[in-house]
Amino acid sequence: MQVDVLILGAGPAGATAALNLAPGCRTLLLDRQPEPAQRIGESLPPAARRLLTDMGLWEAFLDQGHAPCHGNRSLWNGEPAEQDFLRDPDGHGWHLDRARFEAWLRAKAQERGAALLSPATIKTIEPVSGGWQVLLATPDRVIQLQTRVVIDACGRASALGKRLGAQRTRQDRLVCGWLYGRDERIEATDGRSYIEAMSQGWWYSAALPGHRRVLALHTDADLPSARKLRQPGWLLAAATSSPNLGALLARAGFIADGEVRIAAAHSTVLRPGAGQGWFAVGDAALGFDPLSSQGLFNALYTGLAAAETCYRHMHDDPRAIEDYRQELARIERAYQHHLDFWYSQETRWPDEAFWQRRHLRASSTVAMPS
Numbered sequence: 229m230q231v232d233v234l235i236l237g238a239g240p241a242g243a244t245a246a247l248n249l250a251p252g253c254r255t256l257l258l259d260r261q262p263e264p265a266q267r268i269g270e271s272l273p274p275a276a277r278r279l280l281t282d283m284g285l286w287e288a289f290l291d292q293g294h295a296p297c298h299g300n301r302s303l304w305n306g307e308p309a310e311q312d313f314l315r316d317p318d319g320h321g322w323h324l325d326r327a328r329f330e331a332w333l334r335a336k337a338q339e340r341g342a343a344l345l346s347p348a349t350i351k352t353i354e355p356v357s358g359g360w361q362v363l364l365a366t367p368d369r370v371i372q373l374q375t376r377v378v379i380d381a382c383g384r385a386s387a388l389g390k391r392l393g394a395q396r397t398r399q400d401r402l403v404c405g406w407l408y409g410r411d412e413r414i415e416a417t418d419g420r421s422y423i424e425a426m427s428q429g430w431w432y433s434a435a436l437p438g439h440r441r442v443l444a445l446h447t448d449a450d451l452p453s454a455r456k457l458r459q460p461g462w463l464l465a466a467a468t469s470s471p472n473l474g475a476l477l478a479r480a481g482f483i484a485d486g487e488v489r490i491a492a493a494h495s496t497v498l499r500p501g502a503g504q505g506w507f508a509v510g511d512a513a514l515g516f517d518p519l520s521s522q523g524l525f526n527a528l529y530t531g532l533a534a535a536e537t538c539y540r541h542m543h544d545d546p547r548a549i550e551d552y553r554q555e556l557a558r559i560e561r562a563y564q565h566h567l568d569f570w571y572s573q574e575t576r577w578p579d580e581a582f583w584q585r586r587h588l589r590a591s592s593t594v595a596m597p598s
């Protein structure tokens with residue numbers, strides 16, 4: 229079997245790369261999960277509209293029935309603040325049904341000619357003249373394949389990039405514990421995301437499509453609150469006893485109906501993010517702190533950018549890889565400046581490790597967001 233591009237990981241970044249590559253070259257998309265699972269990460273910022281429009285996906289996206297997000301409310305450094313998307317030139321953002329969004333992107337890639345193999349993963353990969361020799365493993369067989377280019381779209385573990393010799397750096401130990409539930413009083417929900425700082429991290433809540441709601445706490449893995457996340461009932465009790473968040477949940481008539489799940493949410497960087505015959509996209513290249521709410525945008529953006537760079541690379545443009553690396557470096561700098569700025573604005577808990585760590589990092593690099 230021979231393809232031009234093999235993409236490992238059919239999440240938002242991998243599927244986006246695939247749907248942009250498939251019209252021009254033989255593209256195979258792999259994922260170890262048979263179907264996208266429901267998982268946290270649902271806020272899509274207004275600027276995503278431009279990317280979806282550029283990729284010819286905007287009208288079809290609107291038909292998917294995701295919930296509009298009209299802005300953000302926050303309680304940061306004790307000050308209530310609102311960011312209203314009414315003034316945003318791209319309109320409002322979105323609270324996605326995440327599994328539906330991912331399944332839709334996969335389907336778009338297939339419509340445009342990509343082949344999808346799931347569940348499947350890479351067993352071995354060796355460089356050969358003009359590309360790579362790969363053994364793929366599916367539950368019932370092993371497939372040998374040659375490809376000119378491989379793309380790591382595996383998410384923040386950067387599994388393929390590391391295998392090809394790149395180094396992944398983890399910047400912090402942020403984890404997220406979250407649960408889902410439903411809002412009984414939907415007339416009281418206003419389509420805004422909510423963020424509130426607490427002594428060992430920060431809270432997040434958002435209304436989702438279908439009267440659903442997510443409630444999450446972000447903290448560092450070694451702090452007491454991370455251990456408490458594992459105690460049944462602790463997350464919900466802590467949220468409802470927090471005056472502002474508790475009032476929001478009460479207004480919405482929130483009823484939790486799921487178990488607490490915990491996931492890594494730390495910032496990561498893969499260096500280099502591309503090399504001869506390979507590229508990393510999305511979280512595999514740069515894993516973002518959810519405070520930025522930019523992970524999905526970055527997945528779409530780098531998926532598209534890597535697809536364009538891949539064409540240049542396959543047409544022997546000697547600058548293609550370096551241009552892509554520089555683009556990743558530019559994104560990383562902008563992300564870091566914004567993140568450091570926002571963490572440095574919360575000053576109420578100078579003795580708490582969560583905030584000390586972030587202030588220490590920010591103190592050398594703080595810049596106003598532009």
Ligand SMILES: Cc1cc2nc3c(=O)[nH]c(=O)nc-3n(C[C@H](O)[C@H](O)[C@H](O)COP(=O)(O)OP(=O)(O)OC[C@H]3O[C@@H](n4cnc5c(N)ncnc54)[C@H](O)[C@@H]3O)c2cc1C
Nearest residue numbers: 237239240241260269270271349382383404510511523524
């Ligand atoms: C707690 C939390 C909250 C977040 N909230 C938001 C938010 O509100 N807004 C936002 O924009 N972003 C958010 N993010 C970030 C966002 O979820 C990610 O940036 C986004 O999922 C990145 O997409 P991706 O395609 O690069 O990686 P992923 O979504 O991680 O997809 C990777 C895919 O690769 C597959 N895979 C992994 N390893 C292998 C393998 N070895 N073989 C085959 N397949 C493999 C996986 O099954 C998966 O389908 C959040 C992240 C976290 C952790």
